[in-house]
């Protein structure tokens with residue numbers, strides 16, 4: 001794994017015109033900071049208008065940087081991260097898990113073509129540990145039963161339809177087969193319906209994922225009523241899944257009165 005000097009990395013990255021256009025365009029539009037961490041995958045967080053990219057040692061720093069910059073670009077172009085929720089649905093405990101999973105996956109489907117256009121190979125779309133992903137998922141699935149929550153199945157399934165990555169077609173097929181063998185007929189049907197919804201979002205011209213997330217929650221079932229938001233401004237900056245409610249109604253329901 002190479003240790004990274006941010007200034008050198010940016011210079012190397014910007015030696016290709018189309019990569020330089022991406023970096024310079026974003027650096028003009030928003031404040032980008034690179035900060036080191038010793039392990040884990042790269043990530044980006046936004047606070048008070050600053051985008052902080054956390055970098056870790058990797059064999060492919062330019063691809064990792066491109067990946068994070070494309071997340072930033074997508075958000076600058078109008079993609080909203082629905083990561084906030086108010087819910088008193090039967091599955092309210094699952095909502096935040098589901099939102100963070102979908103947020104990441106849905107962004108990847110939208111930014112992947114641009115990643116390839118920058119001249120990177122499909123296998124470098126994710127951080128180096130991606131090559132372990134499939135093995136870990138197979139271990140997870142081995143512990144599933146047909147009664148396991150459909151969210152477990154979904155979480156093992158989405159990487160098989162993720163764009164790019166180190167996994168081969170055989171890896172993906174092996175997981176699909178393993179999942180299909182474990183899943184109830186209903187769970188498998190739900191996964192296939194969700195797949196269709198994700199692909200429709202990928203192929204659509206819209207960046208707003210709210211409707212897509214709502215449809216996925218409806219397919220999974222027991223997520224009503226829930227509000228999901230791209231900020232904490234309830235109810236203006238989000239949408240309801242199921243009937244609308246007030247914060248007071250949510251409080252009362254969660255307190256069990």
Ligand SMILES: [Zn+2]
Nearest residue numbers: 067071104108
């Ligand atoms: Zn990502």
